Amino acid sequence: MSTTTPRPSGKIALRDRVLRLAETITTPLLPEDYLDIVAPLRSGADLRGRIVAIDPEGPDAATVTIRPGRGWRGHVPGQYIRVGVDVDGVRQWRAYSVTSVAGRADECISITVKAIPDGVVSNHLVRRAQPGTVIQLDQAQGDFVLPDPAPAKILFLTAGSGITPVMGMLRNGAHTAADVVLLHSAPTEADVIFGAELRRLAAEGAIRLVERHTDVDGMLTVDELDDLVPDHCERQTWACGPIGLLDAVEEHWAGRGVAEQLHTERFRPTVISPGEGGTVTFSKAGVTLDADGSTAILDAGESAGVLMPSGCRMGICYGCVLPLREGAVRDLRTGDITVAVPGDGVLIQTCISAAAGACDIEL
Structure with missing residues (x-):
């Protein structure tokens, strides 16, 4: 039995010839590679974003404002995104909480980065990156978010850069429908990321803010919670910070029989004692x-x-x-x-x- 293959239409045949010619001219790259250069945020490309601003947030932190490409699907306050940044010719990926208002009119998002000792990406973003840089993005993810409706009484327990997902919740109105207490630790008053904004919210009566400046007051311990936030066991709690603090908090809440009221976000894995190797x-x-x-x-x-x-x-x-x-x-x-x-x-x-x-x- 013979078969007949239909001939392509004139428009399709012409398109195919043009694409083959383009591939020949651009070898070893493909036409899509050049589109990535001239239109990196276009629909259909791998998700990217362009840095449009970098604003200091204290001595060692900065808020990076990003215009994501057309594939961006939005975020829920408290979620994080992974960003891919080329540093000295090597692409590095890191995860940062989204700190901006969801659905901004300018369609931008922001992450707030704390430069840590020997942190390749964090130091690059805080000290070296420039507006106009194109970076790789992943879609927002994570379940460190408030339920809908939010609980009537909330405690945010944070330290250092652990304030970033909570700031995202506050900027999206977490305090408008709940009684919110924020207990935050940082080495000094100047080291409190978003310090001015948080203190303004407290002065307006929107939140109750308890700052712990550890260089002066010493490290926060869970034994102090009864004095600092007497009703903390009655509050749904979102905690984010160093591993040691979170371990202590989880043990404390479990010991009080209210472990189900605690939600934690860990930015780094817990390292156990050396094994046999x-x-x-x-x-x-x-x-x-x-x-x-x-x-x-x-x-x-x-x-x-x-x-x-x-x-x-x-x-x-x-x-x-x-x-x-x-x-x-x-x-x-x-x-x-x-x-x-x-x-x-x-x-x-x-x-x-x-x-x-x-x-x-x-x-």
């Missing part, structure tokens, strides 16, 4: 190294010169996932052990997994 083999790279039980496989591999995929480095984005061909690894956050036998190819996150004996990674 072991040898790590990167089979395709032909590299074998010794790693202790407290060092993430991602860090151990990079220290040995192995080119490792990575992303947020916090166990959030799954940009570092690789197959575990054989052996055992320990989750640095929970202590859970994952074991693989030959043929399993179990996927692990190398940024939050450490060797728990000999293991073979497919890379």
Whole structure:
């Protein structure tokens, strides 16, 4: 039986010839690559954003205002986004809370970044980045958000840059329908990110603000909560800050029998005590190294010169996932052990997994 293939119409044939010619001229790049240069925020491209402003927020922090591309789907106050930033020729991904009002008239969003010691991306965004820079974006995610309707009484318990998701909630009206107490810790009064804005809200009676300046007052302990916020166990609480503080807060709320009223956001994985460690083999790279039980496989591999995929480095984005061909690894956050036998190819996150004996990674 014979078949007849219909001839393309004149318009389609002409379009195909033009595209083939364009691909020939632009080789080794494709026409889409040049569109990325002249219209990086266009619909259909990978989601990107353009930095339109960088405004200081104290001595070591800045608010970065971004105009996202047409694929941006919006955010819920309290959520975070991952941003991909090229620093010295290397693309680095980090996660930051969205601190702007949802649905701004100018369609921009903002993140507020605290520069941390040795922080490659945070120091770049605070001290080196310039308006006009195009960065990579992911859609907003995270469940550190208020329910609808909001509870009648809320406690925000934050420290350092942990104020950023809460600021996003406050700017979107969290205090308008609830009795809000904010207990925030920072080294000094000048180190309080959004300090002037928070104090203005307190002066207007919109929130009750309790500041703890740790260089003067010492570190906040959960034993002080009964005095600082006597009704804290009656409030739905959103806590964000250093790991040690959150661990203590979770234990305190559980001990009072109100663990279900506590919601926490952890920016960094919890690191457990060193385990047994072991040898790590990167089979395709032909590299074998010794790693202790407290060092993430991602860090151990990079220290040995192995080119490792990575992303947020916090166990959030799954940009570092690789197959575990054989052996055992320990989750640095929970202590859970994952074991693989030959043929399993179990996927692990190398940024939050450490060797728990000999293991073979497919890379």
